[in-house]
Amino acid sequence: MKDTPIPILCEDLVRVVVIPELQPVVCRTGSLIVRHDDEVIIETADGEFLGRVTRFTTPVVRPPRKRPGRILRFAVAEESRIDQEHLQQAREVERYVRRQASELNLDIRPIRAQIPLGGDSILVFFTAEQRVDFRPLLSDLGRRYQKRIEMRAMGVRDGARLTGGLGPCGRGLCCATFMTRFHSVTVRMAKRQNLSLNPAKISGMCGRLMCCLAHEVDQYPELQKRNRKPPQG
Numbered sequence: 001m002k003d004t005p006i007p008i009l010c011e012d013l014v015r016v017v018v019i020p021e022l023q024p025v026v027c028r029t030g031s032l033i034v035r036h037d038d039e040v041i042i043e044t045a046d047g048e049f050l051g052r053v054t055r056f057t058t059p060v061v062r063p064p065r066k067r068p069g070r071i072l073r074f075a076v077a078e079e080s081r082i083d084q085e086h087l088q089q090a091r092e093v094e095r096y097v098r099r100q101a102s103e104l105n106l107d108i109r110p111i112r113a114q115i116p117l118g119g120d121s122i123l124v125f126f127t128a129e130q131r132v133d134f135r136p137l138l139s140d141l142g143r144r145y146q147k148r149i150e151m152r153a154m155g156v157r158d159g160a161r162l163t164g165g166l167g168p169c170g171r172g173l174c175c176a177t178f179m180t181r182f183h184s185v186t187v188r189m190a191k192r193q194n195l196s197l198n199p200a201k202i203s204g205m206c207g208r209l210m211c212c213l214a215h216e217v218d219q220y221p222e223l224q225k226r227n228r229k230p231p232q233g
Contacts, residue, residue, distance in 0.1 A: 013068055016042050016051035019087070019112065023164050023176050024054055027069040039075040046123055047116030050075050050083040079117065086115040090122070093145070097124055100137055108132055111159050121148040127159040157182055160206035167204060167212070174211045185209040189217045 014034065015024035027042050034040060038053045045067070075083075093113040101108050111125040122145060134151050141149045154162065157175060164176040175182065190202050190213055204210040 014071075015054045016040060016069070016071070017054055018042070018049045018051040019090075019114065023162060025049075025051065025069050027051075027071050029071050032071055032074070034071065034074075039080060041072045041075050041079065041117065042069045043072050044069040046114070047118060047121070048072065049114075049117055050079055082117065082119070086117070086119060090115050093122055093124065093141075096144070097126075097137070097141070100140055101134075104136055106132055106134055106137060108134065109159070111154070111162055119147075121150060123150050123152060125152050125154060125159070125162060127154055127156050129156075156206040157208055157211075160204065165205050167210070168201075169212075173205060174215075179211060183211060183214045185211060185213050189213040192217055192220055 012029050013026055014029055016027045017024045025042060025044060032040075034053050036053055040051060040053060042049055042051050090113040093115075094110055097110045097113065101110065107130070108126045108128045111127060114123045114125070115121070116123075122141070124141070132153075138149055138151055160173060161175040161179075165173050167173050171177075185208070187197065187202075187209065190197055190209070193213070193216065195202060195213070202210055202213065
């Protein structure tokens with residue numbers, strides 16, 4: 001039996017999926033009463049986007065990691081059509097950026113392209129191990145698409161948070177599900193918990209040390225005094 005959609009009350013924070021593969025955007029509902037799976041237009045710092053509301057099953061007890069977006073209105077059929085065109089064009093942009101970055105020998109990893117509802121600009125998110133001069137690529141993209149192009153660099157951990165995924169534990173990535181900020185993580189934390197120091201076993205999807213190494217490390221001194229150890233999972 002299909003669940004009856006549960007209304008989300010005014011001024012609640014809800015999650016809105018703008019791109020299915022990416023993490024939802026936290027938004028305020030304002031004066032609207034929205035339901036799970038409603039198509040809405042949201043406003044963020046990057047512009048207006050069409051998204052689909054996802055339902056909260058528990059109250060939001062943690063503040064969002066950045067300023068929430070705002071739900072402006074319900075989407076209409078024409079806006080849905082435009083959004084589908086933008087999604088298809090964004091995928092083509094991603095393929096082109098990867099190809100051109102390789103041809104220009106740019107050491108970058110494109111994460112995702114995004115086109116606001118107005119269609120006047122393209123946002124390209126990427127990660128890079130070091131500073132890269134991407135001006136030739138920027139000029140090429142501007143000529144090809146005749147839009148304002150914004151190349152937005154992010155750290156590899158931010159890239160993993162943006163795309164999401166599953167960790168070796170089988171759960172959603174900590175950074176993409178509940179963490180509001182990144183912690184400093186060191187190999188010493190793994191040693192303190194008697195974990196393997198094999199980089200393949202303690203590194204996350206981003207290639208850095210897993211954030212969860214910092215979650216229980218402070219409990220170990222007291223538990224070791226009692227000759228106990230927290231369960232490992």
